[in-house]
Amino acid sequence: MEMTVKVFVYGTLQCGQRYHHLIADKVRSVQPAAIRGTLYHLPFEYPALFAGAGEVRGELLELADGETSLAILDELENYHGAGQDNEYERLTLTATTSDGRSEACFVYLYSDSRRSWVEEYGILVENGDWADWMRERSAEFNEAGR
Numbered sequence: 134m135e136m137t138v139k140v141f142v143y144g145t146l147q148c149g150q151r152y153h154h155l156i157a158d159k160v161r162s163v164q165p166a167a168i169r170g171t172l173y174h175l176p177f178e179y180p181a182l183f184a185g186a187g188e189v190r191g192e193l194l195e196l197a198d199g200e201t202s203l204a205i206l207d208e209l210e211n212y213h214g215a216g217q218d219n220e221y222e223r224l225t226l227t228a229t230t231s232d233g234r235s236e237a238c239f240v241y242l243y244s245d246s247r248r249s250w251v252e253e254y255g256i257l258v259e260n261g262d263w264a265d266w267m268r269e270r271s272a273e274f275n276e277a278g279r
Contacts, residue, residue, distance in 0.1 A: 137161060138199035139238035140206065141168050141228040143191030144180040144263050151179075155205055159196040165231040166193035168240060172263060173255035180263040181243035181251050190262040193228050193236055203239070210241045219244055 145152040148163055171185030182189055196202035211220035221241040228238050243251060258266045
């Protein structure tokens with residue numbers, strides 16, 4: 134039996150976003166979901182998630198070939214293992230699906246050692262939905278350019 138893994142994604146790995154193609158062939162299911170946290174947009178044009186009290190919306194992906202899927206994600210997220218100098222930490226947390234179910238899943242949180250830098254140079258995504266925030270930002274930019 135093939136091992137699958139569940140991963141909550143909230144940025145460039147969501148369907149239709151810049152890096153989704155890296156895992157698209159592994160996706161077995163996609164569900165809208167949310168997790169507790171605080172979300173920032175970084176100057177590098179991707180988000181950073183920290184533990185927090187807010188709600189962050191994204192997608193719960195079920196991925197086939199779990200070991201390979203996690204290796205792909207670990208490389209993208211600069212995760213080298215527990216106790217290493219990681220950009221993101223891979224943790225097991227609980228996401229809530231749009232139909233109210235709680236699901237244990239992997240989540241990549243930005244390293245707490247970088248929090249002060251993010252708070253200074255990042256932009257707080259107050260609505261907790263990075264893809265939606267990016268669409269609004271793009272629309273505002275396009276309107277301003279007219």
